[in-house]
Amino acid sequence: MSNExxxxxxxxxxxxxxxxxxxxxxxxxxxPKKFSEMTRSIPSITQRILSQRLKELQHHNLVKRTxxxxxxxxxxxxxxxxxALATFIPCLMDWGTxx
Amino acid sequence: MSNExxxxxxxxxxxxxxxxxxxxxxxxxxxPKKFSEMTRSIPSITQRILSQRLKELQHHNLVKRTxxxxxxxxxxxxxxxxxALATFIPCLMDWGTxx
Numbered sequence: 001m002s003n004e005x006x007x008x009x010x011x012x013x014x015x016x017x018x019x020x021x022x023x024x025x026x027x028x029x030x031x032p033k034k035f036s037e038m039t040r041s042i043p044s045i046t047q048r049i050l051s052q053r054l055k056e057l058q059h060h061n062l063v064k065r066t067x068x069x070x071x072x073x074x075x076x077x078x079x080x081x082x083x084a085l086a087t088f089i090p091c092l093m094d095w096g097t098x099x
Numbered sequence: 100m101s102n103e104x105x106x107x108x109x110x111x112x113x114x115x116x117x118x119x120x121x122x123x124x125x126x127x128x129x130x131p132k133k134f135s136e137m138t139r140s141i142p143s144i145t146q147r148i149l150s151q152r153l154k155e156l157q158h159h160n161l162v163k164r165t166x167x168x169x170x171x172x173x174x175x176x177x178x179x180x181x182x183a184l185a186t187f188i189p190c191l192m193d194w195g196t197x198x
Contacts, residue, residue, distance in 0.1 A: 001126050001140045008192040009122050016191070017116050023108050027100050041100045084194055088187055092115070093107035095183055 015060055015085070020045050020053055022089055025062065025078070029086040032066060032077035057082070114159055114184070119144050121188055123152055124161065124177070128185040131165060131176035156181070 016022060020042065027033065027041045038050060045053075054076060057063035062082035066075045078086060115121060119141065126132065126140045137149060144152075153175060156162035161181035165174045177185060 001122070005125065005192065006122065006141070006143070009125060009188070012188075012191040012194070013118065013121055017118060019112065019116065022112055023100070023105065026104065026108060042105070044105075081194075085191075088190060088194075089108070089111075091187060092111045093104065095111070095180075095187075 015062070018053065018056065020049060021057070022092070024050070024053055024057065025082060025086045026089045026093075028063065028076060028078045028082065029089070032075040034073070034075050038076070114161070117152060117155065119148060119152055120156070121191070123149070123156065124181060124185045125188045125192075127162065127175060127177045127181070128188070131174040133172070133174050137175070 023042045023045070024038065027038055033041070035047075035050070035054075039045065039047060042050070054063060058065070060081075061079055062085060063076050064079050066077060122141045122144070123137065126137055132140070134146075134149070134153075138144065138146060141149070153162060157164070159180075160178055161184060162175050163178050165176060
């Protein structure tokens with residue numbers, strides 16, 4: 001395996017290797033959501049972890065916050081890069097249960 | 100998100116969320132390999148972790164050991180289920196560096 005391939009795999013792992021990340025990307029693949037909607041959609045996640053993961057995903061340019069006039073209306077949505085990653089998730093889900 | 104979807108995502112995460120798992124699947128996607136060949140292919144992995152990951156991957160029916168007459172010739176290869184998962188890895192690698 002080349003150094004370049006190893007590095008690419010580490011970059012991919014850095015994102016998908018964090019618990020709940022694929023859940024968050026999957027839930028946002030249905031459209032922008034408020035923080036409270038996400039906690040309802042993924043009941044096992046704590047607010048602290050959700051907040052941390054959203055910061056990481058924004059840092060990786062996978063998720064962005066909308067900029068509403070009223071802060072309570074803040075929503076999170078996938079960036080084009082986030083959409084590209086989220087595309088693989090249903091394949092991964094089917095794969096896990098098919099076999 | 101339905102309970103079923105949450106469960107499917109946890110199954111997928113259970114596998115791809117372990118460090119070095121995608122490296123091992125990627126390296127075996129080029130064909131069967133001996134343990135020592137894998138440690139050379141992924142120099143950062145320790146023998147202990149590689150051995151543990153191979154056990155997990157065998158438990159999940161993603162990797163199997165060949166049954167040679169001479170034990171020193173034991174090789175590891177992807178099962179059909181492993182091949183199906185490994186197919187996504189190059190997409191993930193490209194995605195990580197493209198954006």
